[in-house]
Amino acid sequence: MGTYSLETLVRKWRLSELTTEQAIGQILLILRELVKRVEALEGKEEEVNKRSR
Numbered sequence: 001m002g003t004y005s006l007e008t009l010v011r012k013w014r015l016s017e018l019t020t021e022q023a024i025g026q027i028l029l030i031l032r033e034l035v036k037r038v039e040a041l042e043g044k045e046e047e048v049n050k051r052s053r
Contacts, residue, residue: 003026003029003030003033004026006030009023009026009027009030
């Protein structure tokens with residue numbers, strides 16, 4: 001399942017092109033991707049900190 005960009009999601013929801021349930025599903029998918037990216041960045045930061053010790 002693909003996700004819309006946040007701006008597209010808001011526009012589609014505002015225009016009633018998505019149900020509330022569809023919007024929530026899309027937001028959860030976006031949130032899941034953001035969590036993965038933050039965790040990856042945190043892992044890289046920990047690796048850099050280990051090397052500098």
